Amino acid sequence: MVIVTERSQPEQHLVDALRVSFDASVMNFGSYNILCTVDRLGVPAKEGAARAWGGSLLLVGYRREPVEIVLCPVDLDEALDRVRLLRQGIEPGPAAGAVPTLVNLTNLAGMASQDNVVEVTLSTGRRMKLDLHGQVRFDQFPEIALHQRRDVEDFYEFIDYFMDVVERMNAA
Template sequence: MVEEPTAEQPTRGESEERLVSALRGTFDVSVMNFGSYNILYAANLHARDARASGQEHHISSVHDGVSLAEHLLVGYRRQPMELVLCPVDLDDVLSRVARAAPDPAADAVPAVPLPVNLTNLAGMAAEGRQLEIAMSTGHRVVLEVHPQVSFEALPDVTLGQRHDVEDFYDFVDFFMDRLEEMNPV
């Protein structure tokens, strides 16, 4: 979420910067070595479907917490190659942005993240703006990633993450290529 402005990408406005800072604050208090990850926001469609089913779900593990989180911050890095799925309390983030506090990253609520790497990944499939990640535990997430994201609670603020999304899908291709090299058919 840290990008240098280009001719194609204008400088972020103050409200968008506050949103980015609040999201990054949540990731930073939740993830060790947070500075080595690129991050972006994603909706978890699997969680929405699970909640819509009406079944009661109990969170008894990190995997449960992540697979049932509707909003995730996705950290990724090429070395060592891994993803980190970090649940984010969007109500908390948006309230920190809406307040006039000088630092919207302050008082971020930590979450328990789930690292995803070659030791616990069962499979990955990308289609359109969605990426399904299946874990060796049987848990899964379906990430929906958009270049621009708006939230009802902040209708005047749009999170621009086009370059992040492009870089993320380059990373996904890289990750899937390494996975195929390790497990040839």
């Protein structure tokens, strides 16, 4: 959601609502590229908008300096309420922060990708299976597509970079 593209106003409202959720949870939030995904190994929501996703909805923030990934849970109901308010021309209040998971050179145990899935394993044994898509839609706003194809492509380039850094460290 950082790569500049022409977005419709409804799509921009969705981007803004999701970005506010990320920004409320992550320090130095402006230095991260972000994209929306679902952790297929995460606990699915029992109710609300995220129930249809079949996993935990996450905003994935990533940056090259320092090299790290931040996996930030999203309260989808809150984010979609923000979209509704923005569409009505009402400025919503601040988003509730969530506790993100940091993935960096000190706790990454492994990372692998196949097709549109990236599996991340931490040194604690925790695993996440990120299901990445170039276009995301939410049942509550089926007419709004979140276009993130370029963001997903950039994330795959970032993963290559991240693993190159890990290999250089291990070779030293």
